[in-house]
Amino acid sequence: MAIIEVRDLSKQFRVARPREGARGPLARVRREYTDVRAVERVSFDVEPGEMVGYIGPNGAGKSTTIKMLTGILVPSGGRLTVAGFEPSRQRKEMARHIGVVFGQRTQLWWDLPLADSFTLLKHIYRVPDERFAANLGRCIDTMEMAEFLRTPVRQLSLGQRMRGELTAALLHNPEVLYLDEPTIGLDVVAKSRIREFLTSLNRDAGTTILLTTHDMGDIERLCRRVIIIDRGGILYDGDLERLKARFATERTLVVDLEEPAPALDVPFATVERVEGPRQWLRFQRADTSAAELIAAVARAARIVDLRVDEPSIEDVVLRIYAGAAKGIAINDPSPG
Amino acid sequence: MRLYWEVFRHGYRRWATYRAATAAGVFTNTVFGFLRAYVLVAVFAASATIGGYDRSDALTYVFLGQGMIMAVYMWSWWEIALAIRSGDIVTDLSRPFDYQAYWLAQDLGRACYHAVFRGIPPFVVGAIVFDLRMPESPLTWVLFAASVVMAVCVSFGVRFLVNLAAFWLLDYRGVGAIATACGTFLSGFVVPVAFFPGWLAVIAHALPFRGMIQVPIDVFLEKESGGALFVMLAVQVGWAAALFAAGRLVLRAARRRVVVQGG
Numbered sequence: 001m002a003i004i005e006v007r008d009l010s011k012q013f014r015v016a017r018p019r020e021g022a023r024g025p026l027a028r029v030r031r032e033y034t035d036v037r038a039v040e041r042v043s044f045d046v047e048p049g050e051m052v053g054y055i056g057p058n059g060a061g062k063s064t065t066i067k068m069l070t071g072i073l074v075p076s077g078g079r080l081t082v083a084g085f086e087p088s089r090q091r092k093e094m095a096r097h098i099g100v101v102f103g104q105r106t107q108l109w110w111d112l113p114l115a116d117s118f119t120l121l122k123h124i125y126r127v128p129d130e131r132f133a134a135n136l137g138r139c140i141d142t143m144e145m146a147e148f149l150r151t152p153v154r155q156l157s158l159g160q161r162m163r164g165e166l167t168a169a170l171l172h173n174p175e176v177l178y179l180d181e182p183t184i185g186l187d188v189v190a191k192s193r194i195r196e197f198l199t200s201l202n203r204d205a206g207t208t209i210l211l212t213t214h215d216m217g218d219i220e221r222l223c224r225r226v227i228i229i230d231r232g233g234i235l236y237d238g239d240l241e242r243l244k245a246r247f248a249t250e251r252t253l254v255v256d257l258e259e260p261a262p263a264l265d266v267p268f269a270t271v272e273r274v275e276g277p278r279q280w281l282r283f284q285r286a287d288t289s290a291a292e293l294i295a296a297v298a299r300a301a302r303i304v305d306l307r308v309d310e311p312s313i314e315d316v317v318l319r320i321y322a323g324a325a326k327g328i329a330i331n332d333p334s335p336g
Numbered sequence: 337m338r339l340y341w342e343v344f345r346h347g348y349r350r351w352a353t354y355r356a357a358t359a360a361g362v363f364t365n366t367v368f369g370f371l372r373a374y375v376l377v378a379v380f381a382a383s384a385t386i387g388g389y390d391r392s393d394a395l396t397y398v399f400l401g402q403g404m405i406m407a408v409y410m411w412s413w414w415e416i417a418l419a420i421r422s423g424d425i426v427t428d429l430s431r432p433f434d435y436q437a438y439w440l441a442q443d444l445g446r447a448c449y450h451a452v453f454r455g456i457p458p459f460v461v462g463a464i465v466f467d468l469r470m471p472e473s474p475l476t477w478v479l480f481a482a483s484v485v486m487a488v489c490v491s492f493g494v495r496f497l498v499n500l501a502a503f504w505l506l507d508y509r510g511v512g513a514i515a516t517a518c519g520t521f522l523s524g525f526v527v528p529v530a531f532f533p534g535w536l537a538v539i540a541h542a543l544p545f546r547g548m549i550q551v552p553i554d555v556f557l558e559k560e561s562g563g564a565l566f567v568m569l570a571v572q573v574g575w576a577a578a579l580f581a582a583g584r585l586v587l588r589a590a591r592r593r594v595v596v597q598g599g
């Protein structure tokens with residue numbers, strides 16, 4: 001059975017804006033309201049133990065979805081259950097089963113040493129002593145936190161604080177963990193440390209993780225499945241590999257010729273760029289294989305060196321966002 | 337329960353770290369006590385009693401008030417409003433505890449620190465320099481302590497509501513300014529409510545603010561006894577309860593239409 005079930009979930013925000021042309025003292029009173037559709041008829045299931053990337057451009061509705069999943073925001077329409085609870089109605093009961101990290105906020109007590117925040121959380125979530133010691137110990141070891149445990153939170157670096165945030169979200173062994181941009185602003189070392197930790201958490205404790213991020217590296221390292229959302233609606237829900245196979249169809253062959261030559265004329269490829277002896281040839285996976293293309297180029301000129309560029313997941317996502325902006329539909333009929 | 341005890345201790349310790357600020361605050365509160373006391377000394381040179389208070393009642397009133405302001409904390413406190421505004425309230429709202437009880441416990445911890453370290457010193461200094469009136473009955477000390485706790489609860493009830501206004505009003509400070517003005521005057525902090533002209537006294541008696549300063553001081557000065565004392569304390573407790581109930585209702589309404597700012 002799915003641990004997260006979302007059906008036709010919608011959220012509108014009513015925002016006031018001054019009436020057209022209204023001026024003076026009444027401008028603030030006579031306001032017009034417009035509805036911002038932040039999330040619109042979103043449906044998906046997440047199975048226990050899955051690690052799902054929930055991605056989309058700025059303002060897509062990711063954070064709004066997570067706020068509804070944690071019960072902080074009441075949906076305007078649709079149904080959702082998390083670990084058997086209805087979030088907005090059973091927020092308190094559900095809270096013991098979920099953990100949340102909002103990368104741009106803190107759940108730690110600003111003016112206390114990090115360790116004291118953990119103690120308060122122990123009491124808030126009524127974590128038994130032994131379990132608390134074990135969980136905290138594991139986080140301290142795997143994320144190397146021992147040296148800043150006594151430092152007040154306000155003095156921690158972003159990366160240190162983020163490790164503290166993750167620990168804080170996990171002290172009560174949640175079944176589901178929501179992460180809203182957990183790697184925002186972190187350097188590469190901090191990012192990889194957090195990614196490793198999440199991988200082991202998902203593997204060893206079986207924690208279900210729903211993750212939003214703008215860093216495609218996070219997605220590639222962590223998630224087998226992605227849900228792409230834009231302007232409140234789901235564009236794609238399925239396997240990351242399949243997404244790549246479908247949209248990463250265009251590859252580029254970069255060849256260094258022995259001497260500069262005019263743009264090559266070979267079947268199924270278009271020369272994108274010529275820079276001295278180096279040429280970039282774009283081709284479709286469906287039309288020809290890299291091997292055939294290389295053979296064709298070798299017949300036309302002498303090759304010194306070459307490489308084949310695969311589109312990055314970033315390019316793929318960029319194309320999907322851009323396509324969606326132009327109204328091009330992408331459907332994957334069989335979600336992961 | 338254990339949780340709220342921990343939160344109480346946390347509220348206490350948060351303030352206990354600022355020793356220099358405490359010393360500076362004690363100094364200021366005491367100096368203002370002296371300024372107010374000398375004004376009253378001049379006033380009472382002209383008449384023996386005003387509104388039922390004699391000179392030493394009035395001087396006691398001043399130093400009790402100076403000692404209580406920080407414990408009661410009737411001036412600006414915006415922690416919840418700021419959390420609503422920044423959106424940081426999402427974390428607290430997603431936790432399995434009673435949000436109001438959490439803040440009340442923390443505020444009582446804070447008040448405990450302030451009562452001891454900001455409250456007692458100005459009063460002791462005042463008592464050394466002036467002839468202050470001490471309670472005759474030992475029971476009065478107990479009732480006074482209980483009434484101060486209730487005063488903190490009334491003040492918390494008002495502040496909690498004012499802070500929640502930030503859910504609806506982006507400019508919550510307007511409401512706060514009104515509440516602060518009411519807290520300062522209608523509580524009887526500046527002058528006892530007994531000094532007010534009739535119509536203003538009626539207003540003051542109809543509102544909760546009197547329970548923040550005037551009521552505990554009148555208990556200390558043994559202004560009422562028997563049934564009248566009981567009624568005065570019951571009204572104070574009643575206001576605290578009513579304000580808590582209102583806070584819960586408003587919080588529930590806010591939750592339903594909560595708009596949490598920012599991604």
Ligand SMILES: Nc1ncnc2c1ncn2[C@@H]1O[C@H](COP(=O)(O)OP(=O)(O)OP(=O)(O)O)[C@@H](O)[C@H]1O
Nearest residue numbers: 013036038057058059060061062063064595596599
């Ligand atoms: N409190 C609010 N009041 C009005 N509109 C809101 C509010 N919160 C979000 N929105 C709107 O809802 C839409 C979705 O916002 P949301 O924060 O969910 O986006 P997001 O996918 O998390 O974006 P980002 O990647 O920038 O964090 C946006 O158009 C935003 O302006």
Ligand SMILES: [Mg+2]
Nearest residue numbers: 062063064599
């Ligand atoms: Mg967001």
